[in-house]
Every structure is written in C-alpha cells, then in structure tokens.
Amino acid sequence: MTIGQLAEATGVPASAIRFWERHGLLPVPERRSGQRRYAPEAAERIVVLRTYQQAGLTLEEIREFQRDQPHRQAMIRAKITEIEQRTVDLRHATQLLEHALQCGEEDIVTCPRFRDTMARW
C-alpha cells in the first residue's frame, strides 16, 4: 500500500499522514525505492487515531497515549472525565440553540428562557 492508497482507504489526507509520522504518532513504515509502503493494518491505526482526535484529544495526547507510560491509566481516566464534561457542554449548547430557534426574532441573549435554562446549570 502506498501513502496515496492509505489516504484513500482511511479518508485521512496523505499530507496529514506524513505529518503524523513526523510527529511520532505513526510507526516509520518500510520504504521501496524511497516510497512509504504500508501493511493493510496501518489503516486501522489511522482510523483509531482519527477517532481519538475527533473526540478532542490533541495529537500530543494521542502520542503520549501510545507509549506505555506509567501514568497511562490515570491519563485515560482523566480524559474520560474531560469528555464527560464536554458532553455536558454540548448538551447546554443544544439547549441554547433550541431556544434560539423559538425566540426567532429576538437577540439570542436577551431571550428570558436563556436565563431560566442557564440558572439550572
């Protein structure tokens, strides 16, 4: 598999794959006449990393994560807690947006329902 095929297979651009490799998120692949060659399993790793990233982990965190560190368990637990908080944030924003849909013509902030809703947080 070349980098282009891997990009195609995962939906992650080749430029990003090189970037991740340079920054230590991906193992250095075999080369044939200068070009990177990947085993099919490489795609799985990329997709997993992308999933972590979509959840808001930074590349730095994902990198740390792959090293079998002493603090790894604690890090993971902390991250889960953080994600729970972000889920709450998303729920709050959805509530604001739904109010905003209803108080259509008003300033999105002065709507009295906002105050009521936010008071409950």
Next chain:
Amino acid sequence: MTIGQLAEATGVPASAIRFWERHGLLPVPERRSGQRRYAPEAAERIVVLRTYQQAGLTLEEIREFQRDQPHRQAMIRAKITEIEQRTVDLRHATQLLEHALQCGEEDIVTCPRFRDTMARW
C-alpha cells in the same frame, strides 16, 4: 463595570473580551476617560457566547448568529445536527478509552476489542 471586573465575573480574560469586541462579537461599550464601562448585563452575553464556543461553534459562526439573518433558522438546525454528530464522536472515543483501560499492557490499537467495537459503528 470595568473590563477587569467583567473578566473576573465571567472567567473570560480581559484580553479575550477585547479580542471578541474587535471581531464584532460584542457591542462596543461606553467609555469613561478612555476605559470601557459595562452594564451588568454584559456578563450574561459573555457567558452565553462562551457556552456556544465550548460547543464548538467558531467565533465567526457565533458572530453570524447574532445578526438576525435570513438563514438563521437553517443555520441553527444545521448546527444542532453537527453537535449531535460530535456527541456520537465523543461516545466512540469514550468506548475506545474504556477498552484501553482494560487492555492495559497492549498497544492501544491492536486490542481485538477495538475491532469488534468499531465494526458496530
């Protein structure tokens, strides 16, 4: 209220408040001898904006949002859908992290539970 007091009250740094004002997210406040003076209601607006931001809206989107636009309802609905997708991403990452907690010693990607879990998405 001075900008420092507003920052204190909202938890948003004064530098960020100035930045938001420059970028059209906040109304231009009154000045007394050159300094910005805010009504107490200003704090509420700041907290609402921050909540939107924590949900992943860009400042540009938040700015658009405050102008009573023709497409506003559609924008809001699109945003709600986007947030739902992001909630799903968070749930996936939580699942990966929980597996990672259990397959403690292994490479976080080669754990077979990953493949099973991700196959269900």
Next chain:
DNA sequence: GTTCAACTTGAACTAAGGTTCAAGTCAAAC
C-alpha cells in the same frame, strides 16, 4: 526514450483564537 502519475523533501504558509508586550494614560490614595 519520453511521458505520466504518484511519490519524495524541507520550507513556507494558513487559520483560529487568543496572549504578551511596550509604551502610555488616568484617577485615587498618600
């Protein structure tokens, strides 16, 4: 033996969302 697509590199550039800095102003306290 040339053309072509896909790859290679390092360096520069982008975008968002701020923060930090230098240099200065202002009002109140002492």
Next chain:
DNA sequence: GTTTGACTTGAACCTTAGTTCAAGTTGAAC
C-alpha cells in the same frame, strides 16, 4: 506631586494541525 493599579493601544508572538509549494525522483506505460 508622586506612586499605584487598572486601564489603553497596536503589533508581535504563540499553538495546533495541518496544507501548499517548488524541485526533484521513480516505475510503468506507451
């Protein structure tokens, strides 16, 4: 009348996560 603390400005800087570019190589196809 000077010290203090909080404010003012524009400009420069920062981080994250890449993308884009120029210049070059490679193998396969024609």
